Amino acid sequence: MKNTIKVQRAIKNITQADLAEAIGVSRQTINTIESAKYVPSTVLALKIAQYFHTSVEEIFQLELDD
Amino acid sequence: MKNKFLFPHHYRRIGWMIFFPSLVLGLACMHADFRFNFLDIDLGIQKNLFDSGTLNFTDEIASIGLIISLLFIAFSKEKIEDEFISRLRLESLQFAVYLNYMILTLQILLVHSTAFLDIMVYNMFSVLLLFIIRFRAMIHIQNQA
Numbered sequence: 001m002k003n004t005i006k007v008q009r010a011i012k013n014i015t016q017a018d019l020a021e022a023i024g025v026s027r028q029t030i031n032t033i034e035s036a037k038y039v040p041s042t043v044l045a046l047k048i049a050q051y052f053h054t055s056v057e058e059i060f061q062l063e064l065d066d
Numbered sequence: 067m068k069n070k071f072l073f074p075h076h077y078r079r080i081g082w083m084i085f086f087p088s089l090v091l092g093l094a095c096m097h098a099d100f101r102f103n104f105l106d107i108d109l110g111i112q113k114n115l116f117d118s119g120t121l122n123f124t125d126e127i128a129s130i131g132l133i134i135s136l137l138f139i140a141f142s143k144e145k146i147e148d149e150f151i152s153r154l155r156l157e158s159l160q161f162a163v164y165l166n167y168m169i170l171t172l173q174i175l176l177v178h179s180t181a182f183l184d185i186m187v188y189n190m191f192s193v194l195l196l197f198i199i200r201f202r203a204m205i206h207i208q209n210q211a
Binding site: 024026028029031035038040041 | 151
C-alpha cells in the first residue's frame with residue numbers, strides 16, 4: 001500500500017510531529033506509515049484523511065502486490 | 067485505541083527500582099546461599115534430625131520481586147501508547163517466546179542433572195527479560211529514524 005502523506009504534509013507545510021500530535025499518535029508511527037513500513041488501522045487512516053479534509057483513497061492506495 | 071491490561075507509564079520506573087535489589091538478592095540466594103535470618107518462619111513441625119521445620123522466605127521474596135518488577139517494566143504503557151506500539155509489543159512478545167524456547171531446547175540437550183535445576187530457575191524469568199530487551203531495542207531503533 002502506498003500513501004501520499006508526505007505530499008499532503010508538504011501542501012499543508014506541517015512536520016511529522018505536528019501531524020502526530022494532531023491525531024494523537026507518536027511521530028515514529030507517522031514516520032513508519034509514511035515510509036510504508038506500517039499499515040495503519042482503519043480508524044487511524046480515517047483520522048489522517050479527516051485531518052487533511054480529504055478521503056482515505058486520496059491518501060492511501062493499493063498496490064499490485066497487495 | 068484503548069489498550070487493555072497495561073500498567074500506567076510510571077510503573078516502569080517502579081519496576082526498575084524493585085528489579086535491581088531483587089536481582090542482587092536472588093543471585094545471592096542462588097549462588098552464595100544468602101539468607102535473611104529474620105525471614106525464618108517456624109512451621110512448628112520438626113520432621114527429622116536434619117530438617118528443623120523452619121522455612122526461610124528470602125528466595126521467595128527475591129523471586130516474587132523479580133516477577134512483579136519484570137511485569138511492571140514489560141507491561142507499563144509508553145508515553146504515547148498507540149497502535150504501532152501495540153504491534154511492536156505483540157511482535158516482541160512472539161519473538162521472546164520463540165527465542166526462549168529455542169534456548170531452552172538447547173539447554174535440555176546440553177545441560178543435565180542438578181545444573182538443569184539452575185537453568186529452570188533462570189527460565190522462570192527469561193521470557194520477560196527477552197521481551198523487554200527486544201521491545202526496548204525496537205523502540206530505540208524507531209526513535210533513531
